[in-house]
Amino acid sequence: MSDSSVNLSGRRTFLGGLLGAVGLVVTAAAAWPVWRFLAPQSGAGELEKIVIARGEVSLEQAHFFNFHGKPAVVLQVTPGQFAAFSAVCTHLGCVVKWVPEKQEFLCPCHAGRFSTEGKVLGGPPPKPLELLPVALVGDQLQVG
Ligand code: FES
Known part of the structure; x- marks a missing residue:
């Protein structure tokens, strides 16, 4: 070779x-x-909880915050009883406002109205506000 x-x-x-x-x-x-x-993504569907100081949510008042990039709101309905919702209107996605004198949420876009439980009171929204889990742990509210 x-x-x-x-x-x-x-x-x-x-x-x-x-x-x-x-x-x-x-x-x-x-x-x-x-x-x-x-x-499959590890931890998919498990979003980190958002912590809010209890003192930031006065009785019958709403506290708006950012929940993983989307507007959300927590409300102290009665002393020590809290409810949290997505603040995105279920009609066309506008952000709802809190109307303390009426104790309800109002969507500024088409006058959709929601109760303190997130239920539709009037207007075009087809379904309630999305409910978010909230727990009172010590002096902190944990949402998510
Ligand atoms: S977007 Fe809220 S009522 Fe239309």
Whole structure:
């Protein structure tokens, strides 16, 4: 066997290995987004609780806050009894306002009205405000 045939065989082996490695990288790069889409996400659906000092929520008053990027509200309905809702109107998504003199929520967009329980009192909203779990732990309200 001549030097040139050994040299040529070595190049072919090297190029074959290089081509295989490049193929693996390209396949992995193409498969990664598919894997990320299909794989179950750890902790999916488990959002961190939002903590609000009890003193920030006065009796019969609403305290608006941000719940994982969306407006939300917590209300002290009776002494020591709290309720939390998404503040997003179920009609077309406007943010509701608290009307203390009427003890209800009003949507400024189309006059949808909601009770202190989040139920629809009037207007076009098709369903109640989304209820959020809230618990009083010591002097803190934990929402979520
Ligand atoms: S968006 Fe609230 S009533 Fe229409």
